[in-house]
Amino acid sequence: MVREAMIVSAQPEASEAGARVLMAGGNAVDAAITAALVQGVVDPQMCGIAGFGNCQIHMPSKGVHTCIDFHGKTPLSATPEMWENLIEGETRDGFGFVLKGNINDLGYQAITTPGSLKAYGEAISQYGTWDWADIVAPAIAQADEGFRVRPHVYFWWVNGADHGRVPVDQRLSFSSIGKRSYFNSSGNLKKIGEKVHIPEMANTLRKIAKQGVESFYTGEIAEQIASDMKTNGGLLSYDDLASYSTTVTEPLTGDYRNYRITTNQPPGGGVMLIEMLNILENFDLKKIGHNTSEYIRVVAEAMKLATADKDRHVGDPQFVDVPLSKLLSKDYAKSVSERIMNGEKMTVERYGSNEPKQTTHVAVVDYDGNCVTMTHSLGMPSGVITDNLGFMYNGCMAVFDPRPNRAGSIAPGKSRFSSLAPTIVSKDGQPFIVLGAPGGTQIAMGILQSVVNVIDFDMNMLEAVSAPRFSATSNLIDVMNRIPSYITNNLEGQGYEIARSALSFGIAAVHGIRIQDGKLDGGADPGHDGVALKV
Incomplete structure (x- = not known):
């Protein structure tokens, strides 16, 4: 029998948020999802509500052992051959392909249908003990406060992409919110210890806390996302969001x-x-x-x-x-x-x-021996931030193989391989x-x-x-x-x-x-x- 509880994550703010949940009587699922939402605020290029991932939940006393898979899915408008003639290279470790104009790496066509928020909500509704609004509250508070640039965040901003990939500063400056939030008044990237504050992210999280996860997939937020994608030539549509589902499997x-x-x-x-x-x-x-x-x-x-x-x-x-x-x-x-x-x-x-990759992790064991281990990500983030929403979207289309008839080839509604x-x-x-x-x-x-x-x-x-x-x-x-x-x-x-x-x-x-x-x-x-x- 476990007599202690523990959380470990790649961000101190997220670990603390999850630890507070455990101390207040929440279980491992409550703590993990609370921490994950905070991770999306304080490491917003590593993960977020517009990302993807996989979560393994083991609750021995309840006979629960399951995985929630929430990989990003290719938009329904995508076709296997659409980028076949644009290939310039492949990364040495197989993380993705480099195309002419970086069309799969930066901007609106790089985005797959996000699964993270859907999975967070399902984990809480099925296995958590806290109300959804209470789970989201620490992330809202963190977004209201902002976060200080930590050493690894800055390291990635400066060194996170090369060898044909779009540099990180171009991703951070792709949107008007990004330019305002991640750069100082002199136009330089903010340094270690400087504060990043994105009030639009806090407002979006408030809507999600009040209206629920479905606001992102079929409600007000979904409509804003779909409108932005259509205006800017994105592949993602309202129908993609509305039809998204996670995949629940045995481990x-x-x-x-x-x-x-x-x-x-x-x-x-x-x-x-x-x-x-x-x-x-x-x-x-x-x-x-x-x-x-x-x-x-x-x-x-x-x-x-x-x-x-x-x-x-x-x-x-x-x-x-x-x-x-x-x-x-x-x-x-x-x-x-x-x-x-x-x-x-x-x-x-x-x-x-x-090259390094853009992902994060959280693991939790609670007093009852329940275990959660979840890896979630944006892949190489697309740089896109919709006006008034505040979060950055994944860039997972970069990992699909632009050559047809292969295991990793593009197909409508297909999930990309990840490690x-x-x-x-x-x-x-x-x-x-x-x-x-x-x-x-x-x-x-x-x-x-x-x-x-x-x-x-x-x-x-x-x-x-x-x-x-x-x-x-x-x-x-x-x-x-x-x-x-x-x-x-x-x-x-x-x-x-x-x-x-x-x-x-x-x-x-x-x-x-x-x-x-x-x-x-x-x-x-x-x-x-x-x-x-x-x-």
């Missing part, structure tokens, strides 16, 4: 060294996580040694294989036949592990370059680790290493999310700067190309909670601004 399950892994179904990234764990189960990782050159080689090859399989097979299961039985097969994993043992190098063809993988690891039938991460295609890679750090190397949660990470979502191996060069030199001697980051922390930003003997310990990735709060 995708796997096993790793007698631990049960539960994560999300496609089009999310859970399948990659379980596939990689199945491969690594055939290696004595502890004997190989944490972050040795051989360890990095083995894990990187598992990452490359899972990435290639994802590119080839994984998409929206309503449109694509995803061969889960093969991808999650222990026999398949065994055959792959034998190839890795024999020194074979997997191939993931890409062109372009790596989101909110995960719960159970031991002897009880939740043991509750975790997730932002980080684009690096998400599954960061979660993988954190799970292995706890299970194979006996790390606590903070140690697990803080240890140096690496990733291979192309033929390169990306490493963070705390991995010594004498380790990577050995890999280069074996013919591997290493891309060393100047950053000390990265490869997703994992946030998690470990549950042991009724006690909780949490970890917020040091590379972001977050915090774990125990109450």
